Amino acid sequence: MMPLTPMPTEPLVEMRGLKTHFHTDDGVVKAVEGVDLDIYPNRTLCVLGESGCGKSIMARSIMRIVDAPGRIVEGSIQYRSAEGSIVDLAKVRHGSRQLRQIRGQDIAMIFQEPMSSLGPIQKIGQQIAETISLHRDVSRKEAKEIAIEMLDKVGIPRPRERFESYPFELSGGMRQRAMIAMALSCQPRLLIADEPTTALDVTTQAQILDLIAELKEEFEMGVMLITHDLGVVAQVAEDVAVMYMGKVVEKGDVYSIFERPQHPYTRALLESVPKIGGEKRDRLPAIRGMVPHPLARPTGCTFRTRCDHFMPGICDVNEPAMVDIGDSQAACFLHLEKTHD
Amino acid sequence: MTEPVIEVRGLNKHFNIGGGFFSKPNDVVRAVDNISFDVMRGESFGIVGESGSGKTTLGRCMMQIIKPSSGSVKFHGTDLVGADQKTLRQIWQAIRMVFQDPQSSLNPRLRVIDLIGQSISKAEGLKGAALADRVSELLTKVGLRPEFLHRYPNAFSGGQRQRLGIARALATNPEVIIADEAVSALDVSIQAQTLNLLKDLQEQYALTYIFVAHDLAVVEHFCDRIAVMYLGQIVELSTTTDLFQNPKHPYTRALLEAVPIPDPRARKPRRLKGEAIPIVASKGCRFSPRCPHATDMCRETVPTTRKIDGADVLCHYAGDI
Ligand SMILES: Nc1ncnc2c1ncn2[C@@H]1O[C@H](COP(=O)(O)OP(=O)(O)OP(=O)(O)O)[C@@H](O)[C@H]1O
Ligand SMILES: Nc1ncnc2c1ncn2[C@@H]1O[C@H](COP(=O)(O)OP(=O)(O)OP(=O)(O)O)[C@@H](O)[C@H]1O
Ligand SMILES: [Mg+2]
Ligand SMILES: [Mg+2]
Numbered sequence: 248m249m250p251l252t253p254m255p256t257e258p259l260v261e262m263r264g265l266k267t268h269f270h271t272d273d274g275v276v277k278a279v280e281g282v283d284l285d286i287y288p289n290r291t292l293c294v295l296g297e298s299g300c301g302k303s304i305m306a307r308s309i310m311r312i313v314d315a316p317g318r319i320v321e322g323s324i325q326y327r328s329a330e331g332s333i334v335d336l337a338k339v340r341h342g343s344r345q346l347r348q349i350r351g352q353d354i355a356m357i358f359q360e361p362m363s364s365l366g367p368i369q370k371i372g373q374q375i376a377e378t379i380s381l382h383r384d385v386s387r388k389e390a391k392e393i394a395i396e397m398l399d400k401v402g403i404p405r406p407r408e409r410f411e412s413y414p415f416e417l418s419g420g421m422r423q424r425a426m427i428a429m430a431l432s433c434q435p436r437l438l439i440a441d442e443p444t445t446a447l448d449v450t451t452q453a454q455i456l457d458l459i460a461e462l463k464e465e466f467e468m469g470v471m472l473i474t475h476d477l478g479v480v481a482q483v484a485e486d487v488a489v490m491y492m493g494k495v496v497e498k499g500d501v502y503s504i505f506e507r508p509q510h511p512y513t514r515a516l517l518e519s520v521p522k523i524g525g526e527k528r529d530r531l532p533a534i535r536g537m538v539p540h541p542l543a544r545p546t547g548c549t550f551r552t553r554c555d556h557f558m559p560g561i562c563d564v565n566e567p568a569m570v571d572i573g574d575s576q577a578a579c580f581l582h583l584e585k586t587h588d
Numbered sequence: 589m590t591e592p593v594i595e596v597r598g599l600n601k602h603f604n605i606g607g608g609f610f611s612k613p614n615d616v617v618r619a620v621d622n623i624s625f626d627v628m629r630g631e632s633f634g635i636v637g638e639s640g641s642g643k644t645t646l647g648r649c650m651m652q653i654i655k656p657s658s659g660s661v662k663f664h665g666t667d668l669v670g671a672d673q674k675t676l677r678q679i680w681q682a683i684r685m686v687f688q689d690p691q692s693s694l695n696p697r698l699r700v701i702d703l704i705g706q707s708i709s710k711a712e713g714l715k716g717a718a719l720a721d722r723v724s725e726l727l728t729k730v731g732l733r734p735e736f737l738h739r740y741p742n743a744f745s746g747g748q749r750q751r752l753g754i755a756r757a758l759a760t761n762p763e764v765i766i767a768d769e770a771v772s773a774l775d776v777s778i779q780a781q782t783l784n785l786l787k788d789l790q791e792q793y794a795l796t797y798i799f800v801a802h803d804l805a806v807v808e809h810f811c812d813r814i815a816v817m818y819l820g821q822i823v824e825l826s827t828t829t830d831l832f833q834n835p836k837h838p839y840t841r842a843l844l845e846a847v848p849i850p851d852p853r854a855r856k857p858r859r860l861k862g863e864a865i866p867i868v869a870s871k872g873c874r875f876s877p878r879c880p881h882a883t884d885m886c887r888e889t890v891p892t893t894r895k896i897d898g899a900d901v902l903c904h905y906a907g908d909i
Contacts, residue, residue: 271743273735297775298747314742359746359773360691404640408615416603419688419769420639442746445772446688448802449846451639475747475775476803478848482855501852519776520850521805524832530787531780531809540733 257327258285259437259469260309265322265337267301267308274542278304278317280493283569286437289463291470293480293501295516296490297538302473303359305490306439309471310356311336311346328353329436352382355435357427359442359473364426365414371425372398372410375432382433397428402454419446427455431462437469438462444479456483477520481505489513492538492549499575509577512550548580556581592626593764593796594650599623599659601642601649619645620656621820627764630794634807634828636843637817643800644688646817647766650798651685652676663764681711684757686770688800690749694741694756700727701737704756711760726755731781747774754782758789766798771806783810804847808832816840819874824906826899836899836906838879873904881909 267279278301286292294302307313309324324336326349339346358364366374375394380387391410398406401424414422423446430438438459444452460483463470474480480487481501488498489510497510508514515534536553539545545552551562558580567578601620619642627633635643649656652668661668663679671679687693694703705723708714714722724734730751741749750773757765765786771779783806789795801807807814807828814831816824816839824837835841873879876886885904893900896907 269743295775298751298773298778299745303745360689418640418642419644424639442773446639446769446802448636448638448641449804449843449848452802453846453848475773475779476848477776477850478805481850481852482848484852505850505852516776517850519780521776521780521803521809522850523805523808523844523847530784533780533784534777537731537733540735542735 257287259288259327260284260286260336261323261325262305262309263323263325265305265308265324266320267304267313267317268320269317271316276541277493277544278541279308280544281322282490282493282495284488284495284498286469286471287486288436288469289467290485291460291463291472291483292486292488293484294471294473294488294490295475295477295480297516297534298475299538299541300490301493302490303441306356306441306471306473309336309439310350310354311339311341312350312356326353326437351378351435352433353435354437354439355430355433356439357423357430357441357443359445364429365422367414370411370413371417371422372412375425375429378429379432393432394428397432398425400458401425401428401431402451403428420448420451423447424451424455427458431458434462434466435468436466437471439471439473441473442475443472445475452479459483477517489516492541492544494549494578495569496550496579497575497577498569499573503573503575507573507575509572509575509582510550510579511554511556511581513577548578590629593629593664594627594798595660595662596626596650597624597660597662599646599649599661600657601645601654602657618820620649623659623820623822625815625822625825627796627798629796630790631813632790632797632799632811634811634814635798635800635817636802636804636807636814638843639802641817642820643817644768647685647768647798647800651680651683651766653685681707681760682762683764683766684760684762686753686757686765686767688768690741690746690753690773694749694752696741699738699740700752703741703752704759707756708759723755723759726758729758729785730755731778747778750774751778751782761793762795763793764796764798766800768800769802770799772801772803779806786810804844816843821874821902822893822900823875823902824899826901830897830899834897836896836901837875837903838881838909839875842878873902875903881905 262282262284265279265282269276269278282305296302308319319337322337326334326336372394376390379390379393395406395410398409403409403421403424427443444455459470462468484501487501487504488495491512497513508517519532521531534553539552547563547565548567551557561580567580569576569578570582572582599620600622603617603619637643648654650661656669668679701720701723704726705719708722709719724737727734727736732748732751754770771782774782799811811828813827815822818839824840835844872887873891876882891902891904893902
């Protein structure tokens with residue numbers, strides 16, 4: 248068993264009651280609806296949850312890059328700077344110097360779809376070198392060398408030549424790695440990685456995850472990793488948060504979540520994982536039903552429409568609050584009942 | 589066995605990456621290097637392999653979205669290489685591709701109804717409410733709400749966009765679907781739902797899938813046969829059961845060993861070292877620089893594909909190691 252890194256006392260980021268909504272013509276899409284979450288230095292927090300549950304929008308809220316018509320409507324994102332001062336990222340002004348400085352230098356993000364952050368018409372090496380020049384005090388020549396070194400670190404073969412490649416000349420996974428190189432080149436204090444390895448084969452994935460883990464330890468970097476791959480979560484996470492319809496429904500350390508999942512949604516997720524060499528089944532178990540329409544959020548617990556433990560008169564009346572259960576926390580009435588007994 | 593739907597013979601695609609200051613002007617990436625295989629009607633044919641090994645290029649060459657350097661790709665006996673635009677347009681209704689990067693393959697200025705409906709209205713002349721019904725039905729099939737009909741792609745999450753790509757591929761009732769990492773951005777539950785849907789459709793319509801994916805557990809579950817690619821070549825081609833129970837190529841073994849296990853108490857030490865170098869000397873086996881079993885013979889002599897217990901393997905020592 249890997250020893251857990253001792254919990255540092257002060258989180259890098261504290262989100263409290265964060266709400267990010269999209270005001271559309273049809274109504275308000277509550278993409279993030281009251282998230283409380285902490286990210287610690289030198290720890291990896293993995294965020295799990297069904298497609299569309301708000302993981303990327305939460306991440307983009309921290310970076311303050313939510314596209315219109317979306318905006319943060321409530322809550323705070325307290326960021327602790329290297330000097331120890333605290334900045335509420337939910338409140339800093341768009342386009343302010345403070346925000347620009349934090350973004351890219353203190354906090355870097357790797358995006359789910361690489362083409363959305365690599366410009367198509369500029370060579371990848373130059374894009375990385377420019378980011379480095381922008382945030383680090385180095386000459387152009389040094390920036391280029393650092394960029395090449397980073398390309399090498401993320402496992403791009405012949406990095407000196409690939410420096411000259413355009414994004415379209417790279418395979419999907421290489422583009423992803425170029426973007427990772429760009430994000431890591433400024434040695435951020437917090438790395439937000441949105442599905443960083445989805446497009447990568449297992450050996451390259453292992454290499455990237457190793458690199459992130461290495462930098463995490465070397466620079467005490469905090470990592471928030473969004474992924475669907477429970478194998479990856481099991482391999483790299485210290486902490487895990489499970490989201491459903493814009494809310495965190497369960498959080499805890501990786502062992503508690505995998506071995507003693509408390510929320511029915513977490514359990515269902517763990518059961519849907521296809522395993523190599525597992526018994527051959529014709530059909531994979533999927534959670535029944537569909538995620539409700541974002542404009543028609545169920546009353547009470549949002550998961551109740553798909554939950555096998557639905558208790559009429561309870562789950563559809565009130566929203567369950569987060570309660571402590573052992574080393575983790577979950578928002579489910581099954582556990583509230585128990586604590587009342 | 590049933591008849592092949594697709595026959596690929598000696599397919600090549602080479603890219604020049606000259607022009608860089610440091611590279612020699614005639615450096616060539618052999619993204620697809622002399623690849624041959626058949627895909628049978630109603631089967632799911634998996635393609636796995638390291639990033640940059642040529643999977644996407646192979647798919648695009650089969651579709652003629654990029655022109656192969658040489659070789660042939662036959663669909664029911666018709667060679668697509670060198671076929672005219674009219675033939676290709678017909679073929680593109682029958683063979684559909686789901687692209688790896690949904691962001692760049694979905695036109696951001698089209699609403700979902702047009703994005704998915706266009707090809708239906710072209711093929712079947714459906715319009716208005718009938719078209720909307722069909723598109724809604726497709727959306728429901730891939731687990732998206734029919735109310736999303738009038739949204740633009742950027743109002744969707746990554747996984748939702750990926751499902752738009754799948755819905756679009758299903759729109760014209762194709763015979764073959766080339767799915768390039770089509771379920772990789774989906775969470776496990778929706779992934780399960782989508783794979784179940786693809787299986788159901790396969791049973792109903794004898795659909796054929798060419799399924800590129802990096803998640804080996806998914807490939808194991810979904811595919812009948814699997815081709816493992818390394819630097820543009822197929823290094824092992826075998827039935828799924830065989831490949832997972834008795835992998836013969838050292839690279840296949842390395843891949844299987846690298847799969848992350850969903851158990852935090854089974855954290856692994858690190859695995860396959862080194863990296864794939866896409867520009868290769870013509871000498872020896874391409875995997876030899878990273879292979880734990882490599883001998884002088886491997887470094888000197890190019891291996892040829894051999895049949896070992898029913899599998900096609902590109903390795904001098906497969907069967908003995
Ligand atoms: N511009 C927009 N307008 C309206 N709704 C939006 C917009 N952008 C995102 N949404 C909605 O916000 C919700 C959360 O999206 P988000 O991208 O955070 O999901 P996610 O958890 O990252 O999913 P995935 O795993 O599929 O990437 C989704 O239901 C999505 O449809
Ligand atoms: N237009 C191009 N010009 C030059 N080189 C290219 C071009 N397209 C692809 N390549 C090269 O061909 C090789 C194979 O790329 P391909 O996209 O087929 O890989 P892949 O197996 O799909 O990888 P991934 O899993 O990362 O998507 C890579 O080395 C890539 O850089
Ligand atoms: Mg996302
Ligand atoms: Mg690819």
